Amino acid sequence: xxxATLGVxxxxxxxxxxxxxxxxxxxxxxxxxGTWLLTSEQMHADSDxxxxxxxxxxxxxxxxxxxxFELVDRTVPAALATDLSxxxxxxxxxxxxxxxxxxxxxxxxxxxxxxxxxxxxxxGAKFSRTFTIAPVPDDQDLLTTMxxxxxxxxxxxxxxxxxRVPTMMGFPQETRAVMGFWRHEVxxxxxxxxxxxxxxxxxxxxxxxxxxxxxxGVHFPTRTRTRxxxxxxxxxxxxxxxxxxxxYAALGLYPGGRHQGLIFHNILGGSMTTGTTLRRFFDLEGExxxxxxxxTLNRQGIRSSTYVNLRRLSDVNDxxxx
Numbered sequence: 001x002x003x004a005t006l007g008v009x010x011x012x013x014x015x016x017x018x019x020x021x022x023x024x025x026x027x028x029x030x031x032x033x034g035t036w037l038l039t040s041e042q043m044h045a046d047s048d049x050x051x052x053x054x055x056x057x058x059x060x061x062x063x064x065x066x067x068x069f070e071l072v073d074r075t076v077p078a079a080l081a082t083d084l085s086x087x088x089x090x091x092x093x094x095x096x097x098x099x100x101x102x103x104x105x106x107x108x109x110x111x112x113x114x115x116x117x118x119x120x121x122x123x124g125a126k127f128s129r130t131f132t133i134a135p136v137p138d139d140q141d142l143l144t145t146m147x148x149x150x151x152x153x154x155x156x157x158x159x160x161x162x163x164r165v166p167t168m169m170g171f172p173q174e175t176r177a178v179m180g181f182w183r184h185e186v187x188x189x190x191x192x193x194x195x196x197x198x199x200x201x202x203x204x205x206x207x208x209x210x211x212x213x214x215x216x217g218v219h220f221p222t223r224t225r226t227r228x229x230x231x232x233x234x235x236x237x238x239x240x241x242x243x244x245x246x247x248y249a250a251l252g253l254y255p256g257g258r259h260q261g262l263i264f265h266n267i268l269g270g271s272m273t274t275g276t277t278l279r280r281f282f283d284l285e286g287e288x289x290x291x292x293x294x295x296t297l298n299r300q301g302i303r304s305s306t307y308v309n310l311r312r313l314s315d316v317n318d319x320x321x322x
Contacts, residue, residue, distance in 0.1 A: 024066045024103065024321075030133045030141050032103050032110075033321035035213035036060040036162035038072060043080060045146060045159035051077045057269040060143075060162050061209050061217055062101060064321040065314040067181045068112060069209045069217040071096035072160070073269035080155055087238035094271050095153050097122050098207050098219045108132060110145070115205040118153055119233070120225040123204065127151040140164040152231050165213035167320065174261055177284055179319050182208045182310035184220065185288070192295035192303040208291075208310055212319050216265050259283050259292065287312040 024033060038058035042050040058072035072095050081089055097117025103110045110129050114122045129145045136142055143162040147154045168175075184206035189198040202223060209217040228237050259281035267276045281292040293306040 024062065024064050024101070029105055030135060031321050032131070032133065032143065033062050033064045033319075035165040035211045035215055036062070036143050037165055038160060039142070039163050040161045041072065041074060042159045043077065043154075044156045046157040050159070051079050053077055058096075058160070058162075059215060059217060059269075060145075060160075061211055061215075062103075063181060063314045063318045065181075065318040066100050066102060067098070067209075067314055067318075068101040069096075069098040069181070069207065069219065071217060071219070071270055076155065085235040085238065087235050088233060091118075091233055091238040092153065092155060094118065096219065097125075098205075098209075098217075103131065115207075116219060116221050120204070120221075120227045121231060122152055125152060136163075140166060165211075165215065167212040168214050171212065176316045178261075178263070178282060178289060179210045179212055179316040181313040181318075182210070182289055183313050184208070185309045185311050187306065187308040189298065189304045189306055192305050198298070198302070198304055207313075210263075212316060216263075218265075218270075263291075 036059065038056055038060070041053040041056040041058070043053060044051050053074040054077070056072060056074035058070070058074075061067075061069040073093065076084065076089050076092050084092070095118050097112075097114040099115035099117075100113045101110055108130050110131050112127050112129070114125045114127075116123050117125070127148065127150065129147050129151075131143060131145045134142045134144070141164045143164070145160050145162070147158045149157070151158075184203050186200055186202060188200035190196060191198060204221045204223050204225065206220045207218070211217070226240075228234070260283045261281070263280045263282055265278040265280060267274055267278070279294055281294075283290045283292075289310050289312070291308040291310070295303050295305045298304045
């Protein structure tokens, strides 16, 4: 099912040229709005001998309303791993954040403000990167970004090359309705038989993004995280950092029985097991989407379901840069 879903999505991808909202990007040229997949990453990119991160995977999502999502998953290159503990290597394997951005083509810079990210230190962090977009004949645009000194969790100046993912062709109204950035409001457990609420929790600023390219991005940090004493984690601090959830995945939408629809999240990278497929029922109520997980037995032996309520930050037009 996972391979089949991905195959259908890939076949349906077609070139889509989009217009950019002026408050997300200023200046003429190819739109920066869209879904971008990582093609290469170089660490210590400002040195004479930059180090390639072999097998790096990632996704960058930029909408026309000024929201961004980024997640990168890679093994830290051996050349940079000598001074890092196992716990630190695990920490640096996954990086990312989400929040607000503004792109200025005249200066070639993107300014970011993170709402949340890989660590609590990233909450509220402001950083910038240089960027260029290069059209590729008979293929999709390439976006190159370069981090600047002071950006957290990059292991030095990092150059990343991203390739645009074209928009799916002919997606139905049901699919359009769930596209956009959705901010987490609350989640909890409820009984499967009568809907009684058993528990409810809040999170640090969290988001799910559904893109017109057929991908999903998730950042779901907990509220119990503590800041590192310095910008980067010590071995002891990295050992305690086990409460981050983030991944990018392919999206499928299907009839959901008594629910409005069913979404499959096929995990392609991040802190969860690659290749896993998650099923999520959804119901839309105005600007709120209710996600419901399939029921399971909880620790008390009660058959219950996890629910997540999210509020819309942007819609399909923002995702297309209209």
